[in-house]
Amino acid sequence: MAMDTHQKLKVLADAAKYDASCASSGAKRSNKGKGLGNATGSGICHSYTPDGRCVSLLKILLTNRCIYDCRYCVNRVSNDVQRAAFTVEEVVRLTIEFYRRNYIEGLFLSSGVVGDSDRTMDLLAEVARRLREDEEFHGYIHLKGVVGASDEALAKAGRHADRISANVELPVQEDLNKLAPEKSIEEAEGAMGFLKSGIDRSKERGRRARPPRFAPAGQSTQMIVGATASTDSTILGTANRLYDTYRLRRVYYTAYSPIPNAHQDLPAETPELVREHRLYQADWLLRFYEFGIEEVVTRDDGNLDLEVDPKMAWALANRAFFPVDLNSAPREALLRVPGLGTRSVAKILKARTRRRLREADLRELRAPVKRIMPFIVAADSWSAAAKRLDAPGLRAEVKPPSQQLMLFEASTSAATGQV
Numbered sequence: 001m002a003m004d005t006h007q008k009l010k011v012l013a014d015a016a017k018y019d020a021s022c023a024s025s026g027a028k029r030s031n032k033g034k035g036l037g038n039a040t041g042s043g044i045c046h047s048y049t050p051d052g053r054c055v056s057l058l059k060i061l062l063t064n065r066c067i068y069d070c071r072y073c074v075n076r077v078s079n080d081v082q083r084a085a086f087t088v089e090e091v092v093r094l095t096i097e098f099y100r101r102n103y104i105e106g107l108f109l110s111s112g113v114v115g116d117s118d119r120t121m122d123l124l125a126e127v128a129r130r131l132r133e134d135e136e137f138h139g140y141i142h143l144k145g146v147v148g149a150s151d152e153a154l155a156k157a158g159r160h161a162d163r164i165s166a167n168v169e170l171p172v173q174e175d176l177n178k179l180a181p182e183k184s185i186e187e188a189e190g191a192m193g194f195l196k197s198g199i200d201r202s203k204e205r206g207r208r209a210r211p212p213r214f215a216p217a218g219q220s221t222q223m224i225v226g227a228t229a230s231t232d233s234t235i236l237g238t239a240n241r242l243y244d245t246y247r248l249r250r251v252y253y254t255a256y257s258p259i260p261n262a263h264q265d266l267p268a269e270t271p272e273l274v275r276e277h278r279l280y281q282a283d284w285l286l287r288f289y290e291f292g293i294e295e296v297v298t299r300d301d302g303n304l305d306l307e308v309d310p311k312m313a314w315a316l317a318n319r320a321f322f323p324v325d326l327n328s329a330p331r332e333a334l335l336r337v338p339g340l341g342t343r344s345v346a347k348i349l350k351a352r353t354r355r356r357l358r359e360a361d362l363r364e365l366r367a368p369v370k371r372i373m374p375f376i377v378a379a380d381s382w383s384a385a386a387k388r389l390d391a392p393g394l395r396a397e398v399k400p401p402s403q404q405l406m407l408f409e410a411s412t413s414a415a416t417g418q419v
């Protein structure tokens with residue numbers, strides 16, 4: 001019996017939940033007073049559930065049929081699941097209806113590969129084209145960049161989407177050989193390379209240029225964590241290389257989620273969610289705090305410390321670097337203090353031009369004083385800091401309670417990467 005749109009939505013929204021690469025920060029598409037929606041400004045989608053879903057986009061697959069057999073994927077051709085496929089028209093109608101009802105602010109559209117990569121990319125791009133040109137929809141659109149699609153097909157997508165993500169899926173080719181032998185990192189990087197040149201060219205032409213800007217919110221990718229034995233060091237190494245080479249806006253780390261009828265090569269259990277969060281924190285340190293991979297990965301097995309965040313792990317392993325003097329240390333040293341982020345450091349640098357800072361000043365800055373105090377000296381706290389740094393129980397003192405680790409940290413991971 002043929003499914004109606006509502007039944008398809010149930011199947012295809014559920015099938016899309018394994019893809020976490022759908023944040024919409026950075027969109028600059030504005031509505032000049034005509035048509036629907038507006039993706040300008042603060043970013044419309046920063047809300048994540050623990051399983052990686054981004055809740056204010058309509059997040060669906062065009063179809064969960066697929067010619068490939070990636071073992072980690074619920075939609076692989078050999079899996080016995082209910083299949084469904086939207087038409088382009090149905091996705092356009094759903095997006096407009098949901099937008100008008102205020103359910104969503106944009107669309108995240110991915111798909112299994114049907115026919116071939118080009119045809120699939122064309123169908124996704126056609127949804128975006130129709131939303132923009134026929135419906136005058138100015139809301140956020142994030143399309144999956146189908147790896148293996150031609151430059152022409154990717155170019156169609158870039159003309160109408162805010163962001164495109166071509167997923168690398170696993171950190172090294174050996175992992176793909178094992179779990180998705182039809183895929184290659186080289187091919188994924190080919191798509192990223194094409195998208196990067198389109199984005200660069202469009203930036204050079206400026207905002208008012210015609211044709212309109214190409215994927216103005218940039219590109220991202222996703223890596224599955226814990227489906228293979230690759231370490232966090234390897235995962236972060238691949239992420240770093242992709243950021244540098246293709247200027248990605250984000251790499252999304254998705255804890256492998258056991259799927260029905262999983263292949264025997266896959267782990268039976270999901271890795272601890274906190275691992276995903278630690279990777280986001282480490283990613284943040286690498287990009288914005290000038291840490292190196294060998295600094296954030298402090299364990300001998302090449303994985304991140306799960307008990308404490310990577311900046312704290314580095315601080316505990318490098319106690320000789322501390323205490324850092326709040327009143328005289330350079331910015332780079334202050335940024336190494338656990339609990340001090342870029343904004344707090346900027347406030348400290350400004351405040352200390354007017355007076356010598358004391359412990360109480362940290363409270364005024366709303367900094368997490370308990371975490372920070374063992375690692376700094378203020379005008380009134382030299383001896384206390386020195387004593388606490390030497391204390392054997394310091395790790396236990398700064399370690400977050402395990403309940404907090406699971407509930408708070410895992411649920412905020414992709415949105416903040418906070419350190």
Ligand code: SF4
Pocket residue numbers: 066067068069070073074075076077111112113
């Ligand atoms: S190509 Fe994508 S949808 Fe198809 S099996 Fe692989 S991961 Fe799943």
